[in-house]
Amino acid sequence: MTNTTLKLLAQQLQLSISTVSRALKDHPDISTATKEKVHALANSLDYEPNAYAIQLRTQSSKIFGVIVPAIANLFYDSFIAAIEEESRKNGYALMILQSSNNTENELNNLKIFRQNRVSGVFACLSAHTQNLEVYEKMSDRDIPVVFFDIVPKENKYTKVRMADERCAIIAAENIIQRGAKRVLALFGDPALSISQKRKQAFQQFMEKYAPKTHCTYLHTNSSEEAQLAFDKHLSKTQRLDTVFAMTDEILIGVMKSIQAHNIKVPKEIGVISISNGFIPSLYHPNISYVETSGFELGKLAFVQMLANIKGGKTLSELTVDARFVEGGSM
Amino acid sequence: MTNTTLKLLAQQLQLSISTVSRALKDHPDISTATKEKVHALANSLDYEPNAYAIQLRTQSSKIFGVIVPAIANLFYDSFIAAIEEESRKNGYALMILQSSNNTENELNNLKIFRQNRVSGVFACLSAHTQNLEVYEKMSDRDIPVVFFDIVPKENKYTKVRMADERCAIIAAENIIQRGAKRVLALFGDPALSISQKRKQAFQQFMEKYAPKTHCTYLHTNSSEEAQLAFDKHLSKTQRLDTVFAMTDEILIGVMKSIQAHNIKVPKEIGVISISNGFIPSLYHPNISYVETSGFELGKLAFVQMLANIKGGKTLSELTVDARFVEGGSM
DNA sequence: AAATTTACCGCAATCGTTTGCGTAAATGGT
DNA sequence: ACCATTTACGCAAACGATTGCGGTAAATTT
Structure with missing residues (x-):
């Protein structure tokens, strides 16, 4: 079926293309009677302007x-x-x-x-x-x-x-407030500036306001890596009481390990992450997080x-x- | 900055627009020498065809x-x-x-x-x-x-x-194979044909091949509802040994309840769902599922x-x- | 009644590409 | 040297919509 165009409308109405065009966009030059006729026919013929022709003409898409x-x-x-x-x-x-x-x-x-x-x-x-x-x-x-x-x-x-540094600092604040003594902080790909920023802000804040808290900083590139890193750290360290996950990916790995070892949250370990909120809501109890809303x-x-x-x-x-x-x- | 067009290229090269156009698309009518010249200039001027003009001309977008x-x-x-x-x-x-x-x-x-x-x-x-x-x-x-x-x-x-009926049947098969005695099957919005199909196929299969297995069928519209439904069912029923979740949403609700009650999977309860695989991989142990790959x-x-x-x-x-x-x- | 304004509308160029057709020059065959 | 092909390119008409510039009839003014 052939598309209805201005030309077609014009022919059927015995009008010029320009008149039809103007009628359709309510141009003051066109009489109400004509406008009505045009609109009527346009509707019944399901006229839809060709976006490409418009763009070609108007240079805006x-x-x-x-x-x-x-x-x-x-x-x-x-x-x-x-x-x-x-x-x-x-x-x-x-x-x-x-x-x-x-x-x-x-x-x-x-x-x-x-x-x-x-x-x-x-x-x-x-x-x-x-x-x-x-x-x-x-x-x-x-x-x-x-x-x-x-x-x-x-x-x-x-x-x-996102206010990356702020995120990390808010997390750090809450960790300090919890009275954490030994924390494991997991960050993403060290090549990414976002990882660097977050880690730097986090570390600075911790060192300044809770110098006695023992922090371990690690970088991991996937859920699996995070899970392994957490596992390993768990076995060789006593009394790890808080873990911080910079991303959902990392949190997922950590939580798998926590589930596997049947560790009680938050009694045996505190968990905090940066997330948009979906993943943290999957666990019981819900994981506390610093919200980064896409x-x-x-x-x-x-x-x-x-x-x-x-x-x-x-x-x-x-x-x-x-x-x-x-x-x-x- | 003005966009480079065929016209511009043509002017600079003292050629016609058609020749330039043909040269660019390697038309046999054009000599190699000309083609090279055209391509060279087009490259240096960063020529990029106007998609809208093309579409207008060719009627294909x-x-x-x-x-x-x-x-x-x-x-x-x-x-x-x-x-x-x-x-x-x-x-x-x-x-x-x-x-x-x-x-x-x-x-x-x-x-x-x-x-x-x-x-x-x-x-x-x-x-x-x-x-x-x-x-x-x-x-x-x-x-x-x-x-x-x-x-x-x-x-x-x-x-x-997706082969909805097949999904449900595969799930049922595995539930039977597990030797389940009391199963809770959770489905989604009953108004959706997908829920109907899956439930019907599931139920028929169970009744036919494992008539002695006691099945409860429920519909829930969200994770929260699923969690509540599971909770409630758990408290009033003894020996629930298997739960089937039709969607990720439902699985999420079920798993929250399972975590909250610290129920051991798969020892105390078997879990199976229909999913594309992401959510099931979030838990330990990974949830078995029938894959529906988007x-x-x-x-x-x-x-x-x-x-x-x-x-x-x-x-x-x-x-x-x-x-x-x-x-x-x- | 002539002059001026107003209301409506059409002409034609334009956006950038594609393509059928036409044609001059170069080449080939004999 | 003459006709038949090739080769290599240009002309011009689309595609569908927008818009400045006029133009003509009717309405209004003086």
Whole structure:
């Protein structure tokens, strides 16, 4: 079945294409009578403007691009859910691509975005992306980029992220408040700046405000590693009374070990993590955590994007604050 | 900065637009020398074809639309990840919209897809969508639709889904094999056909092959409900030896209760569920489950989509088979 | 009754690509 | 040296919508 176009409507109504176009968008030049006729026919023929023709003409696409390392990830999910919601409200659609933490994919995805002339890009850097030239290229094309979560260091970019240091400090505060004597703190990939930041903030805080507390710091790259590390540490140390997990991944490993050894939480060990809340809610008692809400981050990113589109450039780094959520694990 | 177009290239090279266009796509009419010149300039000027102009001309967009109830969902995530992967390999991009299980959103999303002239739509029906007219409209526009997971009953649609009955039966088989005497089987929203199917298949199988086994069937709509239901059932029943959870949500509730009562798995109770595998891997021992892989489903859906696009219509219902994954909970 | 305004509407160019068709020059065959 | 092919390229018409610039009839003013 052939699509209904302005031309078709015009022919059937014995009007010019321009008149039909104007009638459809309620242009004052067109008489009410004509408008009604046009609308009537357009409805009955199910007219839907060709988005590509519009974009070609107007050079604006009403589509945002999103790059995440992985879609199947609780944190990014909630982030995406947030911008999807906002986008829909504002008449935008989303094009989502995953980089799989692979720089090459990231480049390809950006290319697709450029070819589709997206109105803007939400980007989370791949773990080891160093070269930001491509993002410069986006700016050259006047496509605003809002970085989120894993963001570049330079100030010239617009970025939103979690208050990583604050997260770590809030966790440390609660650990101190618990009166912990021997704590095991598990962090993620040491190559990632997020791991570094969190560890540094955590360690500094502990050393300053609880110098007597004995802390062990370890880095692990997966749930399995975390489980092993926890296991090992458990067997060779006496009286480990608190464990801190920097991510959900790590928490999962720790909890498996805790379950396996049938260790009582919080009586025998206190557990605290940084999370968006889903994983901590899976256990009994619920694990206490410092909340990093992908959803909030998404909302914030969207605000930044709109500002960028409307008001030209707004270079700044915004962070969404963290808060402690009491489970029963401390 | 002004985008480089064919026209620009043509001017700089003193060639016609058509020649440049053909050179870029390696048309045999163009001499090697010219091709090289064109490519060189195109590269140095970072030429990128305008996807909208192409689509306008060729009437094909290289974009697939995806509608899911929620992005933040482990099952749909893996489904999306699969079609994203395949799409990229085949030069397509994805436009993902969520319906939030809301029929109105679903309609709007489809409208966006139509306006963007997507090449095809992967759709998961909202829980209570009855009216499929809109999907007819897509077909009228020659936009193929592949339904997945929650699919319409009519045969005229192309659909892929999990082998729901098989899942339930495999679970039942393993429960019987375990020599269960008293089992609690928890299912989801009774209004959903998926719940009905699974329960019916499960119940029939149990009654036929293990008539002496005492089974209790309950429906719950959330983790919390599942937890409560399990709690209650536990307190008033003696010797409950096996529990079956139809979904991850239900499993989560059950496991919280099990942890709270410090019940030993599998010694005191056997646990089995239907899942894509993530949640079951969170516990120790890992929960045994019947695998429903969103990833596999995605792959299958994509194959169907391609067949649909290339070979005209292929109306059929395909299911991806289920398999039992041994954890340590039975 | 002439002049001016107002209300409606059409013309045509434009966005960037693709492609059928036409044609000049180069090449080949005899 | 003459005709028949090839080779290599350009012209121009789409695709569907937007919009500045006019244009004409009717309505209003003087």
